Amino acid sequence: MYNKRTVIPGLAIFVLFVTLPLWYNGLSAGPIPKPELPPNGTKECVAPASEMRDNHMVLLNEWRDSVLRESGRSSVSVGGKEYPKALQLACMECHSNKEKFCDDCHTYASVKPYCWDCHLTPVEAASKKETH
Amino acid sequence: MDNQRRKFLKMAGATALAGISAPAVVKLTASPALASSAPAGHGAATQDSHAQPAAHGEEAPKGVRLGLLIDMRKLYGKPELMDKAIAACNKVHNIPHYDDRKNEIKWIWKTPFENAFVDQSVYHSSKETKENDFLVLCNHCDEPPCVRVCPTKATFRDEKNGIVAMDYHRCIGCRFCMMGCPYGARSFNWFDPRDNIKEYNPKFPTRMRGVVEKCNFCGERLAEGLEPACLEAIKETGAIVFGDINDPNSEISQVLAKEHTIQRNSSLGTKPSVFYIV
Amino acid sequence: MIEKALKGNSAYWMWLAFLSAFIAVGAICYLRQFFIGMGLTGMGRDLSWGLYISQFTFLVGVAAGGLMLVLPYYIHNYKVFGRITILGEFLAIAALIMCLMFIMADIGQPLRGLNMILHPTPNSMLFWDMVVLLGYLSLNLICGWVILTAEKKQVKPPKWVYIFVYISIPFAVSIHTVTAMLYCGLPGRHFWLSAITAPRFLASAFAAGPALIVIFCLIMKRVANFDAGKEAINKLTTIIMYAALINAFFVCLEFFVGWYSNIPGHKHALEYLFFGLEHGGHVYNNLVPFMWTSVFLCFGGLLLFGYMKIAKIDNDLLVGLGCLAIFIALWLDKGLGFVFGGLAVNPLNEVTEYYPTANEIGITLGIWAFGFALVTILYKVAIKVEQEVEGH
Numbered sequence: 001m002y003n004k005r006t007v008i009p010g011l012a013i014f015v016l017f018v019t020l021p022l023w024y025n026g027l028s029a030g031p032i033p034k035p036e037l038p039p040n041g042t043k044e045c046v047a048p049a050s051e052m053r054d055n056h057m058v059l060l061n062e063w064r065d066s067v068l069r070e071s072g073r074s075s076v077s078v079g080g081k082e083y084p085k086a087l088q089l090a091c092m093e094c095h096s097n098k099e100k101f102c103d104d105c106h107t108y109a110s111v112k113p114y115c116w117d118c119h120l121t122p123v124e125a126a127s128k129k130e131t132h
Numbered sequence: 133m134d135n136q137r138r139k140f141l142k143m144a145g146a147t148a149l150a151g152i153s154a155p156a157v158v159k160l161t162a163s164p165a166l167a168s169s170a171p172a173g174h175g176a177a178t179q180d181s182h183a184q185p186a187a188h189g190e191e192a193p194k195g196v197r198l199g200l201l202i203d204m205r206k207l208y209g210k211p212e213l214m215d216k217a218i219a220a221c222n223k224v225h226n227i228p229h230y231d232d233r234k235n236e237i238k239w240i241w242k243t244p245f246e247n248a249f250v251d252q253s254v255y256h257s258s259k260e261t262k263e264n265d266f267l268v269l270c271n272h273c274d275e276p277p278c279v280r281v282c283p284t285k286a287t288f289r290d291e292k293n294g295i296v297a298m299d300y301h302r303c304i305g306c307r308f309c310m311m312g313c314p315y316g317a318r319s320f321n322w323f324d325p326r327d328n329i330k331e332y333n334p335k336f337p338t339r340m341r342g343v344v345e346k347c348n349f350c351g352e353r354l355a356e357g358l359e360p361a362c363l364e365a366i367k368e369t370g371a372i373v374f375g376d377i378n379d380p381n382s383e384i385s386q387v388l389a390k391e392h393t394i395q396r397n398s399s400l401g402t403k404p405s406v407f408y409i410v
Numbered sequence: 411m412i413e414k415a416l417k418g419n420s421a422y423w424m425w426l427a428f429l430s431a432f433i434a435v436g437a438i439c440y441l442r443q444f445f446i447g448m449g450l451t452g453m454g455r456d457l458s459w460g461l462y463i464s465q466f467t468f469l470v471g472v473a474a475g476g477l478m479l480v481l482p483y484y485i486h487n488y489k490v491f492g493r494i495t496i497l498g499e500f501l502a503i504a505a506l507i508m509c510l511m512f513i514m515a516d517i518g519q520p521l522r523g524l525n526m527i528l529h530p531t532p533n534s535m536l537f538w539d540m541v542v543l544l545g546y547l548s549l550n551l552i553c554g555w556v557i558l559t560a561e562k563k564q565v566k567p568p569k570w571v572y573i574f575v576y577i578s579i580p581f582a583v584s585i586h587t588v589t590a591m592l593y594c595g596l597p598g599r600h601f602w603l604s605a606i607t608a609p610r611f612l613a614s615a616f617a618a619g620p621a622l623i624v625i626f627c628l629i630m631k632r633v634a635n636f637d638a639g640k641e642a643i644n645k646l647t648t649i650i651m652y653a654a655l656i657n658a659f660f661v662c663l664e665f666f667v668g669w670y671s672n673i674p675g676h677k678h679a680l681e682y683l684f685f686g687l688e689h690g691g692h693v694y695n696n697l698v699p700f701m702w703t704s705v706f707l708c709f710g711g712l713l714l715f716g717y718m719k720i721a722k723i724d725n726d727l728l729v730g731l732g733c734l735a736i737f738i739a740l741w742l743d744k745g746l747g748f749v750f751g752g753l754a755v756n757p758l759n760e761v762t763e764y765y766p767t768a769n770e771i772g773i774t775l776g777i778w779a780f781g782f783a784l785v786t787i788l789y790k791v792a793i794k795v796e797q798e799v800e801g802h
Contacts, residue, residue: 068299071292073355088337117340118300125334233762234454247758277597283536284525304525305448305518307458308536314598314757320458320518322449341447342518397757400597 033104038094045094046078057113060087088119096122197274197294198349199377199405200360201384201393202267206371208260213366214242214267220365224353226338228328237319239347240269240362245410251399261410269362270317270347271396271404272296278309278318287344294405295349303343310344314397315404318346377405411555411562414794415787421633425786429779436776439769440515448518451770456762457753461774462516466509468618468745469781470589471611473505473546475619477582478649484575490642493796497623499554500788502582506547508781515773535591542584549578562795586611593748598757601679602748604667610660611744617653618740620646621733626789628730636793640724647729651715654708654736661743679751682761687754689761696763697750704742711735 016023037043045052047059063085066072075082083090095101098121106113116124207213221227221240230236242265246254254261276296279289286303289296310318324341332338336352339345350360358364363372375382380389384407393407443450453460476498482488483495514520531537553575560567590608597603624646627638668676681687684702686695714732718725750764766774 064301068297068301069288069290071290071351073352089335114340118337120332120334120337122334125332128329128332233456235449236455243758247760250757250759281534281536281596283531283534283540284522284529285531286525302522302525302529303519304522306516306536307518308534308592310455310458311599312596314596316456316756316758316760319455320448322451322454323447344518397598402597 030108033108035102035104036097036100038101039097040094042094044079044081046076046083046090060091060115063087087115088125092119092122098122195294195378196292196376197378197405198272198354199294199375199384199407200269200272200349200363201373201387201407201409203371203373203387203391203409204264204266205409206369207267208264210369211242211265213369213371214265217267217362217365217372218242220361221347223331224333224336224350224361225348226325226329226333226336228325228338229330230328235322237321237325237345239317239319239345240267242266243268249394249396249408251397252394266408266410267362268315268317268396269406270296270349271315271402271406272347272349274403274405275401277312277314277400277402281308281312283308290351293351293354295351296346297348297351298343298345300337300339300343300345305342305344307344314400314402318344320344411559411791411795414791418790422786422790426783429783429786432779433776433783436773436779439772439776442769443515443773444520450767452764452766454762456756456760457750457764459516459749459753460764461766461770462512464745464749465774465777466512466516467589467611467749468741469505469509469512470543470585471615471740471744472619472622473502473509474582474586474612474615475617475622476502476550477579478616478620478646478653479623480575480582481579482645484572485579488645490639490645494623494627494638494642496554496558496792496796497626497789498619499550499557500792501619501623501626501785502550503547503554504781504784504788506543506550507784508777509543510547511777511780512774515777535588535595539585539588539592542581542588546578546581546585549574549581553578558792558795561799564799583612586615593752599752600673600675600755601752604664606660606663610657610664613653613657613660614740614744615653617650617657618737618744620653621650621737621740624650624733625730625737626785628726628733630789630793631726634790634793636797643729647715647732648719650733650736651712654712654740657740657743658708675755678755682754683747683751687761692761694754694761694763696765697747700742701747704739704747706739707735707742708739711739 047055052059067085072085075084077083092098098116218238218240222229225239227237227239245252245257245261245264245266248266248268272295274289274294276287276289278287279296282288283306284302284304286299287296287309288299305320307320310320321339321341321343325339329338350358353359353361359367360372360374363374366372373384373387375384377384377388379385387409388407391409393409395404395407398404451460451462479491479495479498483491514523517523526537526540553571556571557567587608590611593599593602594604594607624643627636627643630636631638665680668680678687682694683697686693686698688694711732711734714728714735717723718728718732754763755761
């Protein structure tokens with residue numbers, strides 16, 4: 001190998017630099033977030049919690065395409081309860097605490113879904129209310 | 133050594149290229165994607181019209197095609213009624229208000245006859261035509277040029293009801309549809325719309341900066357069994373009629389059968405679904 | 411080979427630093443636009459395409475213009491262009507990268523750009539434009555680089571590369587044809603709705619591209635000791651003359667159709683561009699001086715070339731001035747007039763004038779400066795390789 005003396009220390013520095021966040025946090029991932037359950041006391045969701053935790057984004061995309069692109073605006077029925085296929089009109093009805101439910105995990109995992117660029121959170125919807 | 137590295141780089145490059153283009157190739161060869169790019173129902177409709185070219189614009193009705201009729205006779209001299217319909221739409225759909233023309237966003241608005249109907253003569257037009265504004269909105273064309281030009285299928289014609297809809301999640305903001313639309317029915321969000329919305333309708337989303345938006349024939353309200361917001365706002369006048377123009381028994385079809393109606397820029401072959409009695 | 415770009419005299423570095431200043435300003439302007447919104451541009455609801463798209467359109471032409479070197483050299487075996495064909499290919503690379511940058515500057519959701527590939531839509535001309543532009547870019551990268559590498563090693567280029575060279579010829583035509591099709595298939599846009607749009611684009615491209623190459627050749631003769639050769643320059647100016655004349659002829663045809671048919675929609679844009687359009691008691695004419703400048707520069711350049719050819723005058727400065735005049739004329743015609751003129755009257759017969767904002771001009775200049783920097787670097791590599799080989 002050419003330039004052994006520069007390449008190997010260089011590689012070592014590079015690896016150290018890339019893994020800096022791990023060392024900086026002392027190899028701990030920090031406290032695991034505990035999203036708050038629906039304030040209205042609902043226990044049932046459209047799918048079991050574990051499945052929702054893993055796949056809620058897939059479900060939301062499916063709902064979106066079904067409602068917008070395939071005119072599938074009919075609601076889904078789970079356990080005798082009707083849910084419209086909607087983030088703003090279904091999910092947020094129970095999970096009205098977006099800041100403590102959605103954001104808690106999203107911030108931890110450093111994902112920034114663009115849902116809220118358009119969809120109103122309950123807090124935002126209430127911020128500009130009808131005055132009359 | 134050097135040779136191997138070159139080989140590796142070549143392979144890596146080729147793999148990356150293949151990786152990037154793979155989704156496009158897969159999508160293009162998978163049949164559902166092809167079906168939606170050249171919709172089957174659409175093809176049938178054009179075939180019909182080709183079969184009888186003499187019957188200008190006549191075609192065998194196929195499925196549901198929602199349409200809207202504006203009876204301007206009931207709105208002459210009453211601009212406040214039109215404003216009411218416009219305000220209802222703005223409120224229901226969280227449409228921002230800008231004072232300048234440049235950033236304006238409008239789904240339904242009023243405009244003089246000569247602007248609404250550019251291919252109709254305005255020489256010696258009647259007093260009513262001259263003095264009144266006309267309500268205009270997206271025509272939900274049967275042959276929509278905006279859909280034809282969209283590079284991502286963010287705007288598309290819903291085959292189940294004929295609504296020309298927008299998928300704001302997919303729009304890349306190229307504004308090609310605004311170039312294609314011969315009715316000026318589309319608006320672009322030059323800034324974050326939320327700064328200019330006075331009050332929210334909590335049941336409907338807003339839009340985000342950088343996407344195009346337009347009238348959706350109140351698809352979200354129809355699903356709930358409601359009528360379009362503009363119609364509902366001035367329902368007592370009966371100036372707006374909405375329904376399936378392919379169903380001969382619908383109210384709109386019966387009015388269309390009885391009255392002489394005109395359409396905007398019908399010579400362009402877009403087959404609008406909005407009709408006017410003037 | 412890229413290391414050749416890292417060695418240069420102070421003028422070379424000064425020039426790149428000068429361009430970098432513009433690039434930096436452009437980058438800052440772009441960040442502002444990215445974070446605040448496209449509302450920082452002069453575009454609006456009625457005039458929703460502007461400077462970015464018009465520069466894109468013009469630069470596709472510059473990229474296609476390289477064909478006027480590639481075609482004679484590879485198809486007709488016209489050896490005189492041997493030294494400069496690579497310049498055409500490298501100019502196409504730089505112009506196409508600028509095109510892609512202008513597109514990214516123009517779309518409202520640049521982070522979603524890949525939707526064009528994730529949701530391919532063959533009925534959209536924009537989709538096909540992406541396909542042919544990326545195709546032409548790859549072809550030029552492959553051909554340019556492989557042929558230059560072979561030249562450096564003083565061996566014949568591998569045979570397979572000629573397949574790509576020959577494919578690149580119809581691709582050059584296709585990039586500008588499809589770009590014209592973005593415009594000429596839109597109902598309700600009368601000025602663009604003309605079957606002559608694509609041929610007109612090609613004609614102006616085949617004048618503007620070579621004109622730029624001649625200018626670069628003359629500059630490099632002075633600063634880089636690179637001589638393209640009198641015969642090559644002469645032949646190029648002949649090509650430029652014919653192409654510019656055909657473009658002017660096509661524009662005149664548009665005038666004939668508008669005025670003889672007397673259909674208002676066909677006349678509006680040309681009236682607005684050349685004479686000022688009266689509408690609702692106001693005359694809209696902000697592009698009139700630009701368009702007449704374009705006419706005078708175009709015919710000025712043509713007369714100059716004609717005179718030089720008849721009187722057999724050979725003067726680099728005059729050739730350069732002629733090329734510059736024609737290049738600017740075509741830029742005004744296509745890089746400003748075509749897009750803005752077609753949009754001034756909207757489908758509702760409302761008239762809007764377009765004034766780009768400072769931020770928008772900053773981004774545009776930044777991208778142009780980036781393009782010039784790219785051309786400088788690519789040409790530096792190409793020339794150094796050629797000089798190295800000839801020095802042996």
